[in-house]
Amino acid sequence: MGEQFKNDLEEEPAILEGWYVVFIGNCFTKVPEPSGGSKHFIELARTWRDMGQQLVVMTPEIGVENCELEGFNGPFLTVPPKWADRLGIMAMYLVRGLAALLKVPWSRSPLLMYGTSDMLPDVLPAFAARILKRKPVFWANCIFHLIPPRGERSGSRLNNTASFLAQRLSLKLIRTFADLIIVDNPVLRDDLVAMGFDRSRIFVTAMGIDIPRLEAGGAPVYDACFLGRLHPSKGISDLLSIWRRVCISRPGSRLAVIGTGPLEETLKADVREMSLEGLVEVMGYLPRDQMERVMSSSSVLVFPSHEEGFGISLIEGMAFGLPTVAYALPHYTEIFEDVPALVPVGEIDGFATRVLELLEDEKLREKKSAESRELALRYTWENAMSREAQAIVRAVRRCRNGSNG
Numbered sequence: 001m002g003e004q005f006k007n008d009l010e011e012e013p014a015i016l017e018g019w020y021v022v023f024i025g026n027c028f029t030k031v032p033e034p035s036g037g038s039k040h041f042i043e044l045a046r047t048w049r050d051m052g053q054q055l056v057v058m059t060p061e062i063g064v065e066n067c068e069l070e071g072f073n074g075p076f077l078t079v080p081p082k083w084a085d086r087l088g089i090m091a092m093y094l095v096r097g098l099a100a101l102l103k104v105p106w107s108r109s110p111l112l113m114y115g116t117s118d119m120l121p122d123v124l125p126a127f128a129a130r131i132l133k134r135k136p137v138f139w140a141n142c143i144f145h146l147i148p149p150r151g152e153r154s155g156s157r158l159n160n161t162a163s164f165l166a167q168r169l170s171l172k173l174i175r176t177f178a179d180l181i182i183v184d185n186p187v188l189r190d191d192l193v194a195m196g197f198d199r200s201r202i203f204v205t206a207m208g209i210d211i212p213r214l215e216a217g218g219a220p221v222y223d224a225c226f227l228g229r230l231h232p233s234k235g236i237s238d239l240l241s242i243w244r245r246v247c248i249s250r251p252g253s254r255l256a257v258i259g260t261g262p263l264e265e266t267l268k269a270d271v272r273e274m275s276l277e278g279l280v281e282v283m284g285y286l287p288r289d290q291m292e293r294v295m296s297s298s299s300v301l302v303f304p305s306h307e308e309g310f311g312i313s314l315i316e317g318m319a320f321g322l323p324t325v326a327y328a329l330p331h332y333t334e335i336f337e338d339v340p341a342l343v344p345v346g347e348i349d350g351f352a353t354r355v356l357e358l359l360e361d362e363k364l365r366e367k368k369s370a371e372s373r374e375l376a377l378r379y380t381w382e383n384a385m386s387r388e389a390q391a392i393v394r395a396v397r398r399c400r401n402g403s404n405g
Contacts, residue, residue, distance in 0.1 A: 014051060014389040016396060019138075020108040021048065021055035026079055026096045026121035028063040029089060032260065032285045034070075035229060036207055036312035037144050040184075041116040042072045043208065047385040049075075058103055058125070060085065060096060079103055090162060097121040104129050112396065115141035115174075123170045130177050138396050140180040143171070144309030146191060171195070180395045182388070184310040187331035203395070205388045207310040208381030209319045212292055221297040222281075223253040223359055225322075227313045228305065230261030235304030235327065238348055240270055240280065242304060245352035247279055250359060254278075255302070256294050260285040295320045299365065300358050305329070306345055314340060318376035323368035325354045339371045 023045050025038065045057055057067065058077045062085055067076070084095040097120050104125050105111070113126035123141060130139040147160075147167045174181060175195070181202045183189050193199045223246075228234045243255045257267065257280060264284060271280045286294065295301075301317030303326040314336060317324055326332065328342035341354040358365050 014386060014393060015048065015053040016112065016393055019054070019110050019112050019396070020105065021053060021112045021114060022077070022105065022125075023055065023057045023059075023114045023116055024100065024122045024125050025057055025059040025063050025067075025116045026100055026125075027093065027117055027119045028060060028066050029085075029092070030260075031062050031065045032069055033062075033066055034259075034285065036184075036310060037117055037142065038066060039070065039312065040205075040207060041114070041142070042067055042070045043381040044114075044385045044388060046072050047382070048389055051389075053389075056105070058100060077103055077105070093119065093121045097124040100125040101128050106134060109135035110137070111135055112138045112140065112392075115139070115178075118143045118167055118170045118174065120166055120170055123173055127173045127177055130179075136400075138180075138399060139178045140182060140392055140395070141174045141178045142182045142184075143174065143188065143192065144184050145188065145307055148307070179399050180392065185331035186334055188309065201395075203388070203391045205391075206379060206384040207312045207315065208379050208384040209312075209315050209376055210288070210381070211377070212296070212319050213289075220299045221254070222256040222294065222299070223250075224300040224302045224355060225256040225258060225295060225298040225317070226302050227258045227291070227295070227317060228303065230257075230259050230263040230267055232263065233305065233307040234261075235306050236263045236267060238304045238346070238351070239302070240267070240274055240276060241348050242302065242351045242355070243280055244274055244276065245349065246355050246359075247276070249352075249356055252279070253359070255280045256298060257282045258284075258286055258291055258294060292320075295322065298322060300325065300355060302351075302355060303327075304351060308332075311335065315376050315379050318372035321369040321373040323358045323365050323372060325351060325358065327351070336375065339368070339375050341368075 023041050025041060045055060048055055056075045056077045058079060060079045061082055064076050064078060079096055079100050084092050100121060111129060113129050115122040115126045126139045126141060129137045147164045149164055175197050181197060182205050183202060184205055184207060186204055189202050189204055192202060226239060230236055246253050268282050271277060271282060295317065301322040301324040303313055303324065305327060308329055311332060314324055314326060324340035326340050326342055327345040332342060343350045343354055
């Protein structure tokens with residue numbers, strides 16, 4: 001990962017002395033709202049802050065609350081107004097994006113603007129700072145996955161179209177003006193290069209895990225668990241269909257669903273409609289200790305997501321030694337090798353079959369459990385974020401020594 005920065009990274013200090021770093025995290029919509037992208041920037045900010053880097057996280061009040069739930073207590077630069085949180089998502093993002101422009105710390109120099117996502121409220125402040133160039137400014141921005149055209153994505157056609165077009169605008173700004181683009185898998189890097197991005201400005205980072213304090217063991221309470229956002233792109237509509245097939249072949253099998261999102265109430269209603277009460281438990285958001293108890297008392301992780309950047313839920317499940325079944329997204333084999341059982345997207349029967357194979361074959365389950373834990377423990381936030389910090393330092397120095405400083 002990050003081939004263009006592999007050489008001599010160890011020679012660079014991992015902080016930027018004299019620079020002020022602004023992490024722009026303006027896209028939180030509720031509390032709690034856990035995601036791999038937010039966890040990523042929080043861990044990078046924590047790593048850099050603890051090393052002595054001067055920085056601030058620009059975020060609304062609900063962003064502050066989400067950061068604090070992850071154990072990060074700032075420093076913060078709060079983006080008002082709070083009333084914008086009650087607007088529809090498009091209006092909320094517009095108000096926040098404009099408000100954030102007024103919060104850019106123009107007096108700081110030199111300034112590194114770090115867009116934590118490719119959504120416009122995170123892109124516009126960095127874009128404005130970069131093009132105005134009143135002071136030396138370096139712009140790094142994350143892109144974690146490409147939104148498919150509306151016809152290729154489940155959910156509201158209007159929302160999907162708006163999301164697709166907004167991302168295309170963001171991508172154009174990032175491609176043209178950003179100094180460094182941070183992605184989380186090599187397939188996405190290659191897709192961006194095909195769209196005209198400069199390969200030399202793309203760094204492939206990694207996600208990480210918090211090492212579990214508990215490990216799977218003892219008699220399982222749940223046959224399987226799901227961990228992720230309850231959103232159409234995560235394959236939530238497939239999840240219950242898969243589990244109903246599992247229960248037909250293996251009556252009484254229990255599934256724990258951990259996560260929150262726009263489909264939480266719909267999912268609960270579908271559980272009742274499909275007569276899966278007592279077999280599927282929709283738990284919503286769980287604090288870390290409760291999440292660990294559920295994961296450690298499960299036998300298998302099921303993850304039928306249709307869209308992922310990295311797949312942090314897979315790594316988190318594997319860290320508990322959970323054998324995993326997932327849809328075969330293009331980048332999974334590069335990250336997860338042959339450890340998870342991968343099924344073509346949408347093949348519900350095939351997915352259920354692979355789950356049943358693991359549940360009914362103890363030796364296979366033990367083998368895959370050991371492989372899962374071994375793979376997951378290669379990914380720690382400390383290693384991933386130290387490497388990314390070094391890559392950013394290297395890119396800034398190259399840029400300052402070139403034509404963009």
